[in-house]
Amino acid sequence: MLAFILRRLIQSIAVLLVVGVVSFSLFRYVGDPISGMVGQDTPASEREALREKLGLNDSAPVQFLHFIGNAARGQFGLSYRTSEPVNRLILERMPATLELSFCAAVFALFVGVPMGVYSGLYPRHWSSRMFQAVSLIGISLPTFVIGILLILVFAVMLHWLPSFGRGQTSTFGWWTTNFTSWKGIQALILPSITLGLFQLTLIMRLVRSEMLEVMRTDYIKFARARGLSNRAINFGHALKNTLVPVITVTGLQLGSLIAFALVTETVFAWPGVGQLFIQSVQFADIPVMAAYLMLIGLLFVIINLVVDILYFVVDPRLRGQGTRAAGH
Amino acid sequence: MAQGNAFSQWLHRATDSDVWWSFKSSSLTVAAAAVTVLIIAVSFLSPLLAPHTPFDPSTLSLSDGLKPPAWAPDGDWAFPLGTDDQGRDVLSSIMYGTRLSLVVGIASVFVSMLIGITLGLVSGYVGGVTDAVIMRIADVQLTFPAILVALLIDGVVRGLISVQRHDEIALFVIIGAIGLSFWVQYARTIRGSVMVEKNKEYVQAARVIGLSPVLIMVRHVLPNVTGPVLVIATINLGLAVISEATLSFLGVGLPSTQPSLGTLIRLGNELLQSGEWWITLFPSVTLAALVLAVNLLGDWLRDALNPKLR
Numbered sequence: 147m148l149a150f151i152l153r154r155l156i157q158s159i160a161v162l163l164v165v166g167v168v169s170f171s172l173f174r175y176v177g178d179p180i181s182g183m184v185g186q187d188t189p190a191s192e193r194e195a196l197r198e199k200l201g202l203n204d205s206a207p208v209q210f211l212h213f214i215g216n217a218a219r220g221q222f223g224l225s226y227r228t229s230e231p232v233n234r235l236i237l238e239r240m241p242a243t244l245e246l247s248f249c250a251a252v253f254a255l256f257v258g259v260p261m262g263v264y265s266g267l268y269p270r271h272w273s274s275r276m277f278q279a280v281s282l283i284g285i286s287l288p289t290f291v292i293g294i295l296l297i298l299v300f301a302v303m304l305h306w307l308p309s310f311g312r313g314q315t316s317t318f319g320w321w322t323t324n325f326t327s328w329k330g331i332q333a334l335i336l337p338s339i340t341l342g343l344f345q346l347t348l349i350m351r352l353v354r355s356e357m358l359e360v361m362r363t364d365y366i367k368f369a370r371a372r373g374l375s376n377r378a379i380n381f382g383h384a385l386k387n388t389l390v391p392v393i394t395v396t397g398l399q400l401g402s403l404i405a406f407a408l409v410t411e412t413v414f415a416w417p418g419v420g421q422l423f424i425q426s427v428q429f430a431d432i433p434v435m436a437a438y439l440m441l442i443g444l445l446f447v448i449i450n451l452v453v454d455i456l457y458f459v460v461d462p463r464l465r466g467q468g469t470r471a472a473g474h
Numbered sequence: 475m476a477q478g479n480a481f482s483q484w485l486h487r488a489t490d491s492d493v494w495w496s497f498k499s500s501s502l503t504v505a506a507a508a509v510t511v512l513i514i515a516v517s518f519l520s521p522l523l524a525p526h527t528p529f530d531p532s533t534l535s536l537s538d539g540l541k542p543p544a545w546a547p548d549g550d551w552a553f554p555l556g557t558d559d560q561g562r563d564v565l566s567s568i569m570y571g572t573r574l575s576l577v578v579g580i581a582s583v584f585v586s587m588l589i590g591i592t593l594g595l596v597s598g599y600v601g602g603v604t605d606a607v608i609m610r611i612a613d614v615q616l617t618f619p620a621i622l623v624a625l626l627i628d629g630v631v632r633g634l635i636s637v638q639r640h641d642e643i644a645l646f647v648i649i650g651a652i653g654l655s656f657w658v659q660y661a662r663t664i665r666g667s668v669m670v671e672k673n674k675e676y677v678q679a680a681r682v683i684g685l686s687p688v689l690i691m692v693r694h695v696l697p698n699v700t701g702p703v704l705v706i707a708t709i710n711l712g713l714a715v716i717s718e719a720t721l722s723f724l725g726v727g728l729p730s731t732q733p734s735l736g737t738l739i740r741l742g743n744e745l746l747q748s749g750e751w752w753i754t755l756f757p758s759v760t761l762a763a764l765v766l767a768v769n770l771l772g773d774w775l776r777d778a779l780n781p782k783l784r
Binding site: 160161164165172282283285286287288289290291294295297298302309401402405406408409412413423424426427428430432435439442443446447450 | 746
């Protein structure tokens with residue numbers, strides 16, 4: 147197991163290095179960092195001095211090491227657009243994105259898994275068929291269309307929920323949260339549903355097909371023969387054995403939740419990191435793009451690693467194989 | 475006459491196959507195909523069918539602006555689905571916009587197919603270090619969602635050229651960006667199939683008679699691995715259309731001078747709060763119907779071409 151995790155760790159570092167090279171090349175070769183910092187009438191000699199001072203005349207490998215060193219400390223320089231430090235811009239907006247993604251993930255899991263279990267257990271029931279039809283539509287509708295439709299119905303027509311912004315927030319240190327007031331929670335509802343709906347349909351379809359498969363196996367028949375209660379069979383034996391693929395997909399989807407948050411954030415004018423990234427793409431604000439890329443890369447690598455480790459916790463069979471493979 | 479005969483023979487063979495049978499016996503698939511063909515036909519004939527020319531400023535009149543759909547109290551049958559704030563007919567905009575969305579979708583599927591098939595063939599046939607390098611790049615790219623990759627490519631291009639120049643070539647930028655973000659799946663599938671195929675006797679025979687590796691790959695291996703590629707291409711068409719719409723919606727895709735469905739939805743979304751729902755709802759519905767129909771076709775094709783599932 148240790149060997150497996152170690153191998154994965156080395157792979158993750160390799161991925162991060164590649165992402166680092168890409169962000170560094172963005173930083174270095176797309177646009178001129180100097181022209182973003184100085185005025186138009188700055189003489190060439192002064193520009194050259196600044197260039198020297200910032201280390202832009204060093205060789206590419208030296209600059210790359212500097213870049214990685216700074217990135218590790220969270221330093222990404224100044225935004226071309228607002229001239230604020232990139233790390234502060236991102237840190238300010240991080241809580242909004244994390245809270246939104248968290249709520250969407252909770253919504254997708256706690257609605258998707260029961261729906262999947264139910265339609266897996268009773269595939270011919272009319273509500274299972276309805277779930278299937280809804281999930282097909284959920285997969286075909288782009289995130290932003292779902293958001294617009296929800297705004298149209300619940301904000302414009304019914305006036306039940308707000309359609310943009312975070313509403314009321316409170317601040318704890320650098321963290322701003324929506325959870326302390328009813329207004330803040332209301333503002334979270336529509337964006338979370340929008341963001342989580344795709345993941346919900348994915349999880350539901352996966353759990354359903356896994357459940358259908360597991361319910362046909364011999365050990366479920368045996369459990370019935372032993373006279374175990376339906377509850378013990380369905381949840382203790384069947385659901386538990388469907389969890390490995392569910393964990394993989396949910397884990398990997400957690401990453402795309404944060405990535406797709408940028409669409410949801412744009413629809414609902416949610417002041418998160420994704421919105422910042424979109425603005426930086428529109429203005430070709432390279433430092434912010436590079437920083438976001440590194441951040442997302444790190445996040446995805448960590449998620450993948452955690453998912454891999456979770457396999458061992460959930461599936462004892464893998465543990466045996468892992469140690470045997472390591473023993474040889 | 476001989477040609478007509480050949481055609482009827484081909485028709486007979488096509489309608490006698492089990493793929494056709496599985497198509498015919500699924501009414502949902504037939505409906506999806508009908509919707510797809512209808513949307514494609516109407517959008518590509520839009521210069522003939524559209525009641526107005528929405529992007530010719532001389533035909534627009536601001537006094538026609540913000541008309542609701544025809545069946546609403548102040549609707550006008552000259553504009554069946556209403557007009558936007560510039561007085562453009564929503565129905566005509568949708569027809570032209572769908573055409574643009576389809577062009578981007580289909581073109582980017584071809585780009586990713588071209589890149590993916592080439593890299594997959596090389597990777598599977600050559601093997602060794604080349605294979606390792608290509609597949610590791612694929613792994614890294616697969617770590618990120620395709621939409622992020624496309625956004626990043628778009629952002630880099632924006633950094634390299636001026637804004638005005640970007641608007642001129644926006645169509646090609648977005649086709650390239652989406653194409654580059656979807657090649658991995660083709661490459662992986664092709665590589666897997668090639669690794670199986672290359673040890674078969676016909677490939678060895680081709681090698682023995684001295685054909686060049688490129689010729690063997692393109693003329694002999696490729697035709698034998700096209701099935702899965704077709705399935706991925708259909709499913710990816712839906713994804714590519716969604717990606718284009720998403721990028722345009724985010725304001726980094728096609729400019730408002732040549733609006734696709736996504737651009738139309740973005741422009742309409744700005745007016746949604748004030749109650750003009752038709753400008754954004756109808757393009758959204760068109761987009762959803764198109765993607766749903768293409769996805770259903772893709773699902774069916776995957777099952778029909780996979781004999782194991784039959």
